[in-house]
Amino acid sequence: MTLLLDRSQATPQLHALVVGVSAYDHLIGGGRDRLDAYPLSQLGSPVPSALAMLDWVKAYTHPSVTVGSVEALLSPSQALNGWGPAPIPVDDARIDALVNAISGWFDRCNQHPDNIALFYFCGHGLMRTGPALLAADFGETPKNPFDQSIDFDNLRLGMGSCKASTQLYFVDACEQSHQVLVTQLALNARVPLPPDVNAPPRSDHLVLHAAAPLEKAYGVANQPSRFTSALLSSLKGLGGEKRNGRWSVPTSKLGDAVVRTVDRLCAIDGAPPQKATPTGSPRGAIICDLGVTPPRVPLAVQVLPDAANHVAELVVAPAGGPPLVVRPPQPGPWRIEIDAGIYSLMARFPPATFQSLSRDDIWVLPPGADEIVDIT
């Protein structure tokens, strides 16, 4: 159990539990007795992803909620700077530590009804009738390797007993099934919080899965994964909405923002498709405050036809203002990031090629804008 920060009290607070599992003892490359039935490898992305998530929590702001506690488990374990006067060693994400951490997290979240509970997991996941999140020692008991995993559906149901009225679950893991699993009725994964029939989940809760059921999630080694990158971009602005002069990220917007951002990242990377999947019952509670400054928003501009795109000089300017960004003629779509706002867009062409065009009604809003300038 590694509490990086504990200011728990009975006032509205955010309580975060962040888990990143890159190293698995019993999987390929793990160095201990290998669990041959499951051809899963070590991962490169979960720890960097979890660290990026922790950075976001550290900078968290909300109109009425403060950060109450931050707990982390990382495999391989490491000491983290910036959370106290000295580096804090973080425990390995083994099953016993994970179960204890979930229990403590529940208690802290349960102190006030206006609390926000945040659960983040990045690592291997497997799916039977529901997802199992694999701890670092998955396979320690080879006859039932899932004894070292968390039954996520039961975790979510068990949190029905928790007072926290806003609950966020971010699961950055594959949801693949496996040939071996087909023969099993259930995974018999650990249930740290037994669900209570008298307390079904009634909170404003959002569950974001990195992958659709039975599909994969992707990451690049030693970098935050695609899903986590999209999640953090959304929490930092792309899930934003402005009301009464302030920007904030509500639960009702975050799912759509993450889905669209993952889609956009897939398109840019040319990487395998990945389908982020939001579920739950988000009712619009504010997750975090973004202040009064407009968030940065991606804008993609494509001139049609391609022949015109190649020779077009593109200019984006604030409405009625001087040019802000200029793109010289070049092939492919133009992708930039600018403050949310209203802009003018000009497409200028060499003489005797195409007719220049100007539009002054380009509203660039989260989670992003795609503009097509069709001069045909």
Add this chain to the structure above:
Amino acid sequence: MTQDGELEVAPAPNATSATNGRLAVELTGSAPGAPAIVDILDADLNMVENREVRLGSVLEVPIAPGQYLVEARLPSGERTRRRVEVASGGNESRVSLAFARSSHEWMGVAQYADSSVARRARAKRRGDSFVPARCDCSVSVLRREGGRWLAFDGVLTAGPADDEARMYAIADPGPTDALRVVLISAADGSSRFAMRLPTAWPLSAPSRLELIVHTPSHQEQGSNPRVTLTRPGDPLFDGLVAFACAGDTDGVRQTTAASFGEARLLDKLNDPVGAVLGAYVLLRMREVDRLTTWTQSLTARFPWLPDGFLALAWQRVLEGRTGDVPALLAQAMDAGPPIFSEGMRILGDSLTLLRGKSSGGSELEARVFTARSAWMHNRPFASFDLKRVERYSTEANPTIDTWQLGELLRN
């Protein structure tokens, strides 16, 4: 930028206030009744309105004079937006937003829809078709006639299915005069499909066709027919599910708040498959109060539909009235695999919550786990997955093709 919207801004003749403006937002498209979400932002990007508006209707809002952005989005994800200047003096400014391309919010309940080139292309591109190659399915068409069942057996070829094209399973519709179709996967023989069909065979031309056979007489011609199973669709339910599947929870909430009431739901009982979708989405959104006795009505009128029992069971769980939940789960099991994966989730979650708290629970649990295992194994044929469905739009209403095929069959 969306290219399909058409903007008309014109002062309206009736001024109502010397100081405030009025804005009318008209949504048009070829799927009247489909829900759309309209956001109105002021020049500082503040959200000033966020409402559901049905295609074909007009949203009128009193609003301070100034510049606004009006954006509407369909469940398909298609968006159109226009800037509008609202004048002072009470004159009404009108914005007309047209969705030209999204002619209908057809949802994924179209099954084996290999009639669409676009869908085939997408499935091929994605490379993750759940039916990767053409496969033969034995089919048994049963017709209730004069108190006995007449069987029609043959082989149908199913085409590659993409995300939208899932088999869904409905249990025996019961002793009615409706036809029943059972499709069994040739690979393992354990999945099945059943749905209500027109009462005549070959197909007559009823008002709602749900099965398309692409060749009229497969046995005589020696070639396997291809089938496209479609549902004509209800714009409201289809749109609602499309919002849910896209993760557009704001769209779901706005639509349910604006369009779901007891009376409205009762009207929808003519479409039990769509109705159960609506129930699931309302339960997801914890809008239990809107359901009242509706799910009860669903189970009474359609006892062959397992999802009705599951929706009612989950409603009871959320209401804290769990006494009859085990019986409802058992009735759902009797009716067969649920159509929607949301039903699978409810089945599992209800049992988990009830574990150790009801008599006979362990027996029921064992039965459910066994069945769920089989259903999950045969997933492409057994379950329509609420989470995974992607919306799509077609230019043409598939029922038109169906009618033409009906004519073909008769000739």
